[in-house]
Amino acid sequence: MVKKTRRRYEIRKPELDAQLEALLLRTAEELGEPSDFELAREILVSAIKMAGEGTGRGELKLVNRALKELRHAFRVFQPYAQIRKVALFGSARTAETHPAWKQAYDFAESICKHGWMVITGAGDGIMGAAQGGAGRERSFGVNIRLPFEQLANETIRGDTKLIKFRYFFTRKLMFVKEAHAVVLFPGGFGTHDEGFEALTLIQTGKSEILPVVFIDQPGGSYWRDWLEYVRSHLADQHYIDPDDLNLLKVTDDVDEAAAEVLRFYSNYHSSRYVRDKLVLRVQRPPEPELMQRLNDEFASIVESGTIEAGGPLEEEGGDAPGLARIMLRFNRRDNGKLRRMIDVINEAKADEEAPASPHEIVEEELEEDEPYDWEDRIGDEPSSR
Numbered sequence: 499m500v501k502k503t504r505r506r507y508e509i510r511k512p513e514l515d516a517q518l519e520a521l522l523l524r525t526a527e528e529l530g531e532p533s534d535f536e537l538a539r540e541i542l543v544s545a546i547k548m549a550g551e552g553t554g555r556g557e558l559k560l561v562n563r564a565l566k567e568l569r570h571a572f573r574v575f576q577p578y579a580q581i582r583k584v585a586l587f588g589s590a591r592t593a594e595t596h597p598a599w600k601q602a603y604d605f606a607e608s609i610c611k612h613g614w615m616v617i618t619g620a621g622d623g624i625m626g627a628a629q630g631g632a633g634r635e636r637s638f639g640v641n642i643r644l645p646f647e648q649l650a651n652e653t654i655r656g657d658t659k660l661i662k663f664r665y666f667f668t669r670k671l672m673f674v675k676e677a678h679a680v681v682l683f684p685g686g687f688g689t690h691d692e693g694f695e696a697l698t699l700i701q702t703g704k705s706e707i708l709p710v711v712f713i714d715q716p717g718g719s720y721w722r723d724w725l726e727y728v729r730s731h732l733a734d735q736h737y738i739d740p741d742d743l744n745l746l747k748v749t750d751d752v753d754e755a756a757a758e759v760l761r762f763y764s765n766y767h768s769s770r771y772v773r774d775k776l777v778l779r780v781q782r783p784p785e786p787e788l789m790q791r792l793n794d795e796f797a798s799i800v801e802s803g804t805i806e807a808g809g810p811l812e813e814e815g816g817d818a819p820g821l822a823r824i825m826l827r828f829n830r831r832d833n834g835k836l837r838r839m840i841d842v843i844n845e846a847k848a849d850e851e852a853p854a855s856p857h858e859i860v861e862e863e864l865e866e867d868e869p870y871d872w873e874d875r876i877g878d879e880p881s882s883r
Contacts, residue, residue: 507540509547518542560665567668571661575638575676580853583615583638584759585673587692588624588683597715598683599627601752605681605713606631608756613851617677619669620660624683626651638676640669674699678854679709679759684720700745700837701738703830706769707745707837709762714750721748741834744841764847766840767821768855772813774801776828778840779855781848783807783822788846792824796839801827818855 508515522532522539532538548558586606592599606616606628616632618625620639629637630653639654641662654660663669673680673692680696682689693712699705712721725748732738747758767779784792784807792805805826810819824843828836 507543509543509550514546518546563664564668567661567663567665568671571640571663571668571672574659574661575672578615578638579856581613581615582678582763582854583617583676584609584679584681585617585677585692585696586625586628586681586683587619587685587689588628589685589689590619590621590623590625591686592623592627592684594627597718598624598713601713601715602627602683603631605752605755608752609759610636612756612760614678614759617673618654619688620650620654622649622651624685626653629653640672642666642669670695674705675856677708679711679762681711681713681755681759682721683713684715684718697742697745701742701833703833707833707840709759710746711755711758712746712748713752713755714748716750718750724748739832739834741832741838744834744837761844762840763844763851765844767818767852770814770817772811772825774827775825777811777814778824778843779818779821780824780843781821781850781852782846784824784843785846788843789824792839792842795842796835799826799829799832799835799839801829803827818852821852 509518518539522535522542526532526535545561548561584606586602588598588602592602602624608631610616610632615636615638616628617638617640618628620629620641625639629639629651632653634653634657637654637657637659639650639657639660641650641660643662643664650656650660661672663672670692674696680693682693693710696705696708696710700707700710712724714721725746728738729743733740733743747755749755749758765781767781769776769778771777789805789807796805803826805824808823808825810816810821810823
């Protein structure tokens with residue numbers, strides 16, 4: 499099969515394309531070179547194409563507002579990119595007298611003593627408890643504009659790290675992008691939505707693997723009952739792989755929950771796809787005995803070849819240069835088993851924790867890069883869009 503080539507993503511009006519290129523060059527002279535000139539150009543091309551294709555005013559308003567929200571959120575989080583953060587969810591209706599409120603306060607206080615920061619929806623209840631425990635300095639609030647319930651809590655109110663979103667999807671994107679762990683206390687539809695979304699993104703490889711912990715009140719069964727449902731109705735009936743249960747933990751002990759989060763980064767640091775290999779960054783160079791164990795126990799998740807040790811790759815762009823690498827051609831299916839492999843890697847704890855790296859939403863390069871445009875495909879027919 500002959501591989502089809504792609505035209506450059508352009509307006510396809512030579513004069514306009516030239517003017518756009520000139521504008522970007524002038525912008526680079528005045529404001530500084532963008533981190534990726536070509537991607538910045540494609541964003542502008544998309545905007546111009548939508549305006550010229552009769553896209554409705556409502557759709558244009560949605561794209562415009564979403565882009566503005568994301569730009570602002572990126573700017574707020576950027577100075578804290580090397581600090582690990584936990585996204586914490588739970589009901590805004592939980593009273594201060596409820597045991598779960600105290601647990602949320604204690605968990606946030608505990609994790610922040612280890613240098614972490616806390617992200618919540620900025621409301622009251624569990625969110626207010628967590629930000630009270632974390633303190634204003636170590637809190638982010640990603641608030642959603644609702645006609646009820648979602649006024650910012652007093653800890654984060656008025657802080658520069660409070661972001662008010664119009665759309666749930668832009669808000670959820672920032673939780674996914676910035677969190678290095680997800681912790682959930684009892685809550686309603688929104689809490690379950692966030693928990694299942696985190697698990698879905700990890701299970702499907704659209705997000706890096708990270709710890710997802712569900713915390714019950716002491717002696718409570720809210721999440722234990724939920725886990726039993728997941729096990730008996732999802733895993734046992736083959737709607738998920740039984741190994742997918744490795745992607746989460748349920749406990750009613752705040753100290754155990756904090757230990758689960760911290761243990762995940764005791765050696766493992768982060769991951770990226772480079773060409774066809776999954777590259778795990780680790781803080782302690784792996785011993786030959788560890789590599790042998792990984793190859794013995796986790797050969798089933800390797801598409802071809804073996805699990806290998808190495809150093810930074812040129813394609814990583816200088817990210818995390820001081821860390822060792824463990825590389826494999828991962829089959830991109832068995833993320834539950836991959837989580838178990840990371841647990842084995844973490845048995846060899848590092849002496850000192852390295853600063854965090856920002857997450858990428860989609861780690862691997864897809865065969866066809868976005869934006870997908872039928873007109874950009876030479877020889878393709880738009881017959882079945």
